Amino acid sequence: MNPLHVYDYEDLYRSVRPGEYKTMDGKVIISASAFNDRERKPSVDRAWLDRDFKDIRKSPSDGITMLIAREVRSNSTVETFDGKGRKIRQHTVDVMHRPIINYPEEPDNPAHCQIECDPALETDSTFKRLKEALAGLATRVGFIVSPDSA
Amino acid sequence: MTVAVRLDTSHSMQSWAGSGGESKIATEINDRIRKPLLAAEYRKIAELLIRPEAQPSSNALKNALLFLENLLDRAMKLGSWSSPHITLSEAGEIVFEWWQNDKKITLYFGNNEPEYIKVWGTNIHTEMESGMLTYGWGLTNLWLWLHS
Numbered sequence: 437m438n439p440l441h442v443y444d445y446e447d448l449y450r451s452v453r454p455g456e457y458k459t460m461d462g463k464v465i466i467s468a469s470a471f472n473d474r475e476r477k478p479s480v481d482r483a484w485l486d487r488d489f490k491d492i493r494k495s496p497s498d499g500i501t502m503l504i505a506r507e508v509r510s511n512s513t514v515e516t517f518d519g520k521g522r523k524i525r526q527h528t529v530d531v532m533h534r535p536i537i538n539y540p541e542e543p544d545n546p547a548h549c550q551i552e553c554d555p556a557l558e559t560d561s562t563f564k565r566l567k568e569a570l571a572g573l574a575t576r577v578g579f580i581v582s583p584d585s586a
Numbered sequence: 587m588t589v590a591v592r593l594d595t596s597h598s599m600q601s602w603a604g605s606g607g608e609s610k611i612a613t614e615i616n617d618r619i620r621k622p623l624l625a626a627e628y629r630k631i632a633e634l635l636i637r638p639e640a641q642p643s644s645n646a647l648k649n650a651l652l653f654l655e656n657l658l659d660r661a662m663k664l665g666s667w668s669s670p671h672i673t674l675s676e677a678g679e680i681v682f683e684w685w686q687n688d689k690k691i692t693l694y695f696g697n698n699e700p701e702y703i704k705v706w707g708t709n710i711h712t713e714m715e716s717g718m719l720t721y722g723w724g725l726t727n728l729w730l731w732l733h734s
Contacts, residue, residue, distance in 0.1 A: 458671050460685065468692055469673035469681055511710045560677065564703060565710045568692065572708040 442531040442549055444506035447483035450574065451492050452499045464578040466501055468567040476563045477550040485547035489581050500581035501574040505531045508551055511569050516562050527553040620658055627654055630672045631680065640678035643697050650680040650695040660726050666733050686732045693719060702728060
């Protein structure tokens with residue numbers, strides 16, 4: 437077993453801030469904006485590394501949702517099209533272990549991963565679809581830690 | 587948190603209504619009927635303007651307000667208005683989201699043309715459709731699809 441490889445069966449945690457979800461008929465619905473990322477590589481934490489929920493959340497008002505690596509990878513080929521609808525590139529979606537250790541402005545996080553595309557996404561519209569997919573997967577689970585309850 | 591930002595919503599209606607007497611009547615209808623119905627949306631957008639992480643451009647703001655009033659008008663005629671969930675993207679675009687059973691619509695208002703995404707599952711290729719948002723029939727069709 438390679439500890440640096442994120443296996444398909446692994447659970448992944450994602451912190452969700454107030455305003456990035458809503459509740460409809462008692463069900464938590466996660467917004468696509470919960471997966472905003474300037475570099476188009478949304479961060480998640482590997483669950484088995486048992487990071488404290490208080491550290492995963494940036495604030496007690498955040499909730500924590502969960503994704504499964506296999507489901508994230510199920511969109512394994514993301515295609516990019518030009519203005520005429522012609523396929524110009526194909527990207528592979530993966531979950532990469534990117535531990536944060538000894539970074540000057542960030543606390544250590546050995547569980548840190550990124551949802552990345554190879555090659556990197558160059559168009560915003562494709563990343564928007566990826567965010568929709570991630571939000572849909574997260575909504576199936578809802579919160580495993582509700583805001584203010586950890 | 588108390589937000590002391592007041593949103594100027596007058597410009598969006600002017601550009602939608604045209605000019606002359608028609609504009610005056612449209613503005614009157616807007617002030618008396620639509621604006622009170624959109625008070626929560628205006629307040630939420632005003633809150634986004636003071637968020638430190640990303641700032642929507644004036645063009646994004648203008649387009650989002652214009653769209654909101656236009657959609658409210660159409661939705662009221664169809665009898666199915668519901669408030670959008672409003673957020674910002676990482677690029678400072680104003681994002682409107684609506685969910686209805688297993689369907690979802692997301693709209694993005696940034697510096698470029700507004701975009702839409704129709705979502706009915708999590709598969710990026712087979713369960714989503716995206717493109718440029720057009721007013722008129724394009725907007726009506728999106729709203730009808732969501733509620734069909």
